[in-house]
Amino acid sequence: MKNEFSVVGKSVPRIDAYDKVTGRARYCRDLKLEGMLHAKLLRSPYPHARVKALDVSRAKSHPAVKAIATIEEVPKVVGYWWNLRTEKGMKKMFMQDNVVRFVGDPVLGVAAEDEDSAEEALSMILVQYEQLPPVFDPVESMKDQTIKIHERGNIAFHVLKEYGDIEKGFREADFVIENRFVTSKQKHATIEPIGSCIADYSPSGKLSVYSSTQLPHWSRMYLAGALGLPSSNVRIIKPYTGGAFGGRCGLIHGLELMCCHLSKKAGRPVKMSFTRKEDFEATEGRHPFLVELRTGFTKEGILTANSIKIVMDVGAYATHYIGVIADALSTGVGLYRIPHVKFEGYCVYTNKSLNGAFRGYGNPQMNFAQESQMDIVAEKLGMDPIELRLKNYRGAGEIDPVFNEKILSCGLKECLFQGAEKIRWKKKSRRSSRRGKIRKGVGMSCLMHGTGARFGLPDPASAIVLINADGSVSLETAAADDGQGNKTGLVQIAAEELGIDWRKISVSDTDTDTTPLDGGTHGSRQTYCGGIAVRKAAAQAKKSVLVFASKHLNTPQNRLDIREGVIYDTKRPSLNISLADLMRKIQIEDLSLCEQIIGAATGVAPSMPPTYGAHFAEVEVDTETGGVRVLRLVGAFDVGKAINPAHIEGQIAGGEVMGIGYALTEGLVIENGKVMNSNFADYRIPRSCDIPRIDAVIVESHEPTGPFGAKGIGEATMIGTASAIANAIYDAVGVRMKELPITQEKILVALQSFNPP
């Protein structure tokens, strides 16, 4: 099977590596347009207030100020591409009022000749606020009848789903356990801060926007809708991007639309780049969850019932809330074969900066609760946690109840076996070493995560393959590469399908004027969804090539194939012509033809196959300080087929590191609406020197619907790390940490070596 492929399954270098390593790659922040202005936002100092009056007269007279656009003129964009399905839904995306709902909510934007002047102008603006009472805690917000963050109330969304008969499930159980888990507001902490764009609104009615968005085509539609322009007049150009992780999965609150308005007013291009502080304080983060689980199971370790109740903190505006809670549902109901499940979720507004898409969507939160709960179940039964999972997981051939679809590929068992082997699960003397001041422990967790969004959201992908006269290929796709390398993966897929050298293929820039509809880079979807489109387009191009070749070589088309750029007769290989020679003939030489080969594909992927995985962690806990050191991590993932194994390993390493942060250190501290740790000194992500040995295990189950068997990977790699670390901490010191991040101080309190105040 393996040797069948020429380039799929090989770790070819990144096509963008040279530009990035040599500094040639230009990110949005590096770009300059002729006559460009610089914009800055005036942000609310209050968590909840009405803007009663704005005096911009002094700022307007500042010689360098060219335009001011206020909260009364620029709508806020809420919701996501679900809304695009209907005109009514789309209208709901644009909110306009004069209320600010979190500290940092934009009140107005100023565009000036330079950043310093823009900032100076901000200090000349007088705002009269009417302060409104704020509410910060989602549980309080749910109950509160007096404080309304939005007109329709503080509950943005409520969901109740029942599978089977939950009461029957509890009756069938020998044991029932109940636990409550709390997760934190993690920030994407991308290497390039979130929030940078240039809008160039030409008086002719054409709008060009440079934005490091994950969703070029959806962003185009959002902006077209907000500004009343035909989509064809809006062009989104995505430069190189320094990481996204969901943080750029939509328009950025206060950014693109503000720049468009300012540019329209000023008649010049306008650039705005958020500082890291603004990124921390006023862009989306991961939704904090409060999860209550009640789980029933038999003596034999068979799960019979699970009641899941979630309160999710949406923040001040709702963007990705429904999808996020749906992902929690999908993992809470789909991963294990539990006959009776009740799932209830509340998405609640609070006067804090908004939450949105973030690697894993609602899965890491749910996984932390669920996989901690599984560990508690295993302990109660005296059963090996791996064995408990093996008894209960849903495998290939079974129906996923949430998507109501048959699971076609599932390598979870191999992930568990190979991961356990790598970390030497059996040999690590679990529990027995609970002596001494420094104690070691091991823990594990499982996960599944759907690839793409087909069963919940519009999820298109498209590709165009153009074969040039010299046999080289231009691939046109809007599949945005945020740094994960998916453009390289798509090149490999096209090269494999076409039978040519991958170096002969170049990929277009990500530009909505030249690339067809794409659902964006999110949901671990581009290798799968984008890959399917690219493979189809390449197959179509190949077919056209073979039609010409068949005539030229005078041999039936079904006997022809292409390998290493040579079209040959499979029965008589000496009968052949190079792709370049044939292309030159039909495109240039034959004056009666002059035809370029174009393959095009568009549409939705046939499925949403889950990626499976298992995390293993070994930690050391200092019982006197509560300090945790992660000694080792193993991540084993079923990716269907590794198109580029080095990319998968990169995702596993990166995801595990992000997971260490989620487990131990990351989380915005918000006091009275103010972010207390809006910098990397106090908001701590792990550094290279904090990273333990990480082993990546790749399992290939072959997904029949995927391109060459592939499915997603990006998000899965961080989903269960925190759960595995929490379980390892329990194994080491016997305290169950139910709240993220697990700081040393919290562990110490839990250890009760001391009495907290």
Add this chain to the structure above:
Amino acid sequence: MKPFFKPKAYFRPGSLGKAVELLSNFGDRAKVLAGGTDLLVQKPSGAECLIDIADLGLEYIKEHENGVEIGAATTVRSIGVSGSLSSEPYLVLRDAACALGTPTIRNMATIGGNICNASPAADLPLALMVLGASLTIMGPAGKREVNIGEFFENIGGKNIQADELLLSINIPASRGRCGTSFQKLRHHQTSIDIAIVNVAARMTCEKQACVKASIALGAVAPTPIYARKAEALLGKKRPNAAIIQEAASAASEEVNPIDDVRGSKWYRKKMAAVLVRRALEESSRRCGIWPE
């Protein structure tokens, strides 16, 4: 905070005389630039010009019969790897240097900057305090000596004027057998964090008894402090677990930490006791009188 720091002028004098002249000309409007790992992060608004001390020959570690002299511009990395500091009583300084920041920070950061920045959580001053170091400071009126214990005043305050330059740090040689230790607890357990509590200790021993103990703590008061009561409890005895625990508890009563995002007052106090105990255990081990 402005993303960029744009002082109007930058000087890199080649002699001490020139440096002091520049400092007295500019006064408050000038800032001494060493490694810049504090200064360029703080971006002080009043700093119109920077005076870089890289060319003043202040980067050295000299051993002499009365001890060791370290130039103010010596990097933290050089201190961490120095052969001159690889035996007692200097291990406390070496260990503190190795615990400061990350390799990239240590390559730039200087000992002088660490002292003059006067952060209550700084690592090297604690080591210098238990070593009884003195500082040589030069100003328009010439040189003066200050004991490190008298250098820090209030939070961020220090016994050095805007027109003065720290030249060197002088550590006296030890009389008698010594054991030292440096302990640090970071806020998030990641390598780059500054301390939420740090402790330096030193014991001087005769035969099996401790004849003198010195304990300094950081990040638990507006300035680095000596734990005088704890020190007194150790005097002239052979340390055992009970004595060390008693001293550790006493030290945690001498501190007055704050509550902030990095740690609660409660936790810092508890940790002060744990770290002092560990520092005393290691010091007595390095003295050869532990375990009992």
